[in-house]
Amino acid sequence: KQEVTQIPAALSVPEGENLVLNCSFTDSAIYNLQWFRQDPGKGLTSLLLIQSSQREQTSGRLNASLDKSSGRSTLYIAASQPGDSATYLCAVNSGANSKLTFGKGITLSVRP
Amino acid sequence: ETGVTQTPRHLVMGMTNKKSLKCEQHLGHNAMYWYKQSAKKPLELMFVYSLEERVENNSVPSRFSPECPNSSHLFLHLHTLQPEDSALYLCASSQAWVASSGNTIYFGEGSWLTVV
Numbered sequence: 088k089q090e091v092t093q094i095p096a097a098l099s100v101p102e103g104e105n106l107v108l109n110c111s112f113t114d115s116a117i118y119n120l121q122w123f124r125q126d127p128g129k130g131l132t133s134l135l136l137i138q139s140s141q142r143e144q145t146s147g148r149l150n151a152s153l154d155k156s157s158g159r160s161t162l163y164i165a166a167s168q169p170g171d172s173a174t175y176l177c178a179v180n181s182g183a184n185s186k187l188t189f190g191k192g193i194t195l196s197v198r199p
Numbered sequence: 200e201t202g203v204t205q206t207p208r209h210l211v212m213g214m215t216n217k218k219s220l221k222c223e224q225h226l227g228h229n230a231m232y233w234y235k236q237s238a239k240k241p242l243e244l245m246f247v248y249s250l251e252e253r254v255e256n257n258s259v260p261s262r263f264s265p266e267c268p269n270s271s272h273l274f275l276h277l278h279t280l281q282p283e284d285s286a287l288y289l290c291a292s293s294q295a296w297v298a299s300s301g302n303t304i305y306f307g308e309g310s311w312l313t314v315v
Binding site: 091119121123128129130131132133176178180186189190192 | 201203205239240241242244255287289291302303304305306307308309311
């Protein structure tokens with residue numbers, strides 16, 4: 088059974104800092120991994136999708152990496168801004184039924 | 200705007216009420232999902248529909264009843280719920296349900312349900 092862990096549960100940083108959010112998963116036989124952003128009271132917005140054959144994906148100030156063999160992914164946010172404050176969720180697509188397994192998320196607060 | 204619309208955004212219902220949540224996707228996708236998000240817990244997959252056929256039911260109590268009349272619409276009918284069912288219910292869609300390395304999933308804004 089796939090399990091996804093995101094630690095820490097919450098993170099507070101000053102504006103301008105570069106930061107790394109971590110995600111680990113137990114079963115390395117995955118199809119892809121997605122990072123989502125969720126603002127309070129809102130749905131999930133897909134940020135980046137990394138296919139199993141890829142090592143990283145970039146979108147603007149965001150860079151996500153994938154190391155299947157070690158069961159890890161990181162989301163790198165460059166020059167953080169207060170508008171980046173949100174909960175970031177990692178989800179792994181694996182299993183015969185292409186099931187998405189989510190972590191509990193990391194709640195990020197960027198202080199002005 | 201993700202292309203997945205959910206109504207209502209907020210719903211308060213008594214334990215004896217019957218209500219429904221509605222989801223509509225404008226992306227031409229073939230798979231639709233219901234997820235439940237409770238405080239301090241990961242998102243839980245409830246139901247999956249592929250081409251209007253239910254393909255997964257994750258041991259969800261019968262007081263939750265899904266309906267998929269066509270590939271663009273998905274409903275979640277609610278009946279005799281419990282206070283612990285209070286949560287954010289998220290609808291999502293993707294191009295296909297089957298295992299695919301490039302299958303991105305798109306979520307709606309969610310429906311906040313409070314059972315009193």
